[in-house]
Amino acid sequence: MTSGSSKRRTGRILLKSTFIVGSLALLLLLLRLLLFQGPVRPPEPLPEAPILDMHCHTAGIGARGSGCFVTERLQSSWKFDTYLDAFGLSQEDLEREGDGIVVERIAKLVRESEAVSSAVVLAMDGVVGRDGKIDLEHTEILVPDRFVQEQTALYPELHFGASIHPYRKDALGRLEWAAAHGAVLVKWIPSIMWIDPADPVILPFYRRMVELGLPLLSHTGNERSFSTAKDELCDPARLKPALEAGVTVIASHMATTGENEGEGNVERLLKMMASYPNLYTDVSSLTQINKLGSLDRALREECLEGRLLYGTDFPLVETALVSPWYFPLHLTIREMHELSGVENPFERDVLLKQALGVPADAFARSAKLILE
Numbered sequence: 001m002t003s004g005s006s007k008r009r010t011g012r013i014l015l016k017s018t019f020i021v022g023s024l025a026l027l028l029l030l031l032r033l034l035l036f037q038g039p040v041r042p043p044e045p046l047p048e049a050p051i052l053d054m055h056c057h058t059a060g061i062g063a064r065g066s067g068c069f070v071t072e073r074l075q076s077s078w079k080f081d082t083y084l085d086a087f088g089l090s091q092e093d094l095e096r097e098g099d100g101i102v103v104e105r106i107a108k109l110v111r112e113s114e115a116v117s118s119a120v121v122l123a124m125d126g127v128v129g130r131d132g133k134i135d136l137e138h139t140e141i142l143v144p145d146r147f148v149q150e151q152t153a154l155y156p157e158l159h160f161g162a163s164i165h166p167y168r169k170d171a172l173g174r175l176e177w178a179a180a181h182g183a184v185l186v187k188w189i190p191s192i193m194w195i196d197p198a199d200p201v202i203l204p205f206y207r208r209m210v211e212l213g214l215p216l217l218s219h220t221g222n223e224r225s226f227s228t229a230k231d232e233l234c235d236p237a238r239l240k241p242a243l244e245a246g247v248t249v250i251a252s253h254m255a256t257t258g259e260n261e262g263e264g265n266v267e268r269l270l271k272m273m274a275s276y277p278n279l280y281t282d283v284s285s286l287t288q289i290n291k292l293g294s295l296d297r298a299l300r301e302e303c304l305e306g307r308l309l310y311g312t313d314f315p316l317v318e319t320a321l322v323s324p325w326y327f328p329l330h331l332t333i334r335e336m337h338e339l340s341g342v343e344n345p346f347e348r349d350v351l352l353k354q355a356l357g358v359p360a361d362a363f364a365r366s367a368k369l370i371l372e
Helices: 003-035 080-089 090-099 100-112 145-152 171-180 199-214 236-245 263-273 296-300 335-340 345-356 360-370
Strands: 051-057 117-121 158-162 185-190 216-219 249-254 279-282
Touching: 051 158, 051 360, 090 100, 100 117, 100 145, 100 158, 100 345, 117 145, 117 185, 117 360, 145 158, 145 171, 158 171, 171 185, 171 199, 171 263, 185 296, 185 360, 199 236, 216 236, 236 249, 236 263, 279 360, 296 345, 335 345
Parallel strands: 051 117, 117 158, 158 185, 185 216, 216 249, 249 279
Antiparallel strands: none
């Protein structure tokens, strides 16, 4: 074959490929025009009241005596590197500067955000056995209360979110300490901490939480940020004893994933709303690509009026899981382009959720419920 024939053949292939790509692009554009819905609810101006991100994570490797712990299995996985990238850090940074640099980075981002005034940084207790002792063999991550309390105390824009395993022998004492040192809530991920929220042995813990005025932020739905999880423990129905004891419960992520007893976790949660006025949920993680449609539902469900709280689930909002470009049926191309250009992840998250229809009262409710 001559070089001229080869060039003509290559040109035909390129022309054909360009035609196919162009046709697909045109088809997608036409589909978008036909299916475009706009925001679920008309966007509202952000509230004048301070906006609190009540769901912000930190982590560490034990550098500078922080007491933090991440199992070697999780440290060696792509997930841990992804989380550190979202903080703009590496393991070498933690080893050199100490685990406190993660909290420092969160404080800086919150301080630079015009929308978010403050954030609750969450501790994370480990697995505790029925003997009341920490089980490091099955603990994937540990972020001690003392570390988070000491670090958040350095920054006026941060608040201490405690995490206390109720099976600890000194659980009530730890709860008292946390309250005395400024904790604004207690955080659990039952499926990785191996807590059964419906266990009667926890009732004294719940009663003391009520007396101290501490809400419970408990993960609901399946958990996939770690290597393993006992997902049945994050059935929202298991939170009924806490609610009946009078605890203000925030069922995080609206139980959007998984099912129990043949029923979707989100359905189980929504059915509980009418019976428990002290039950809330948050919009953290609801813009993730694996949960598309979840925020739509949260904004449409009448039973969630007055029950939605604002949170980011940082650092996950700074990963490929979340992008304005995942909402072509709700946002204009200009909106997606402008939102994706917002560098600050806290600012971007607020503006994205505002554009999708999260109401002003949901943005304001976190601070009112947790800080007042």
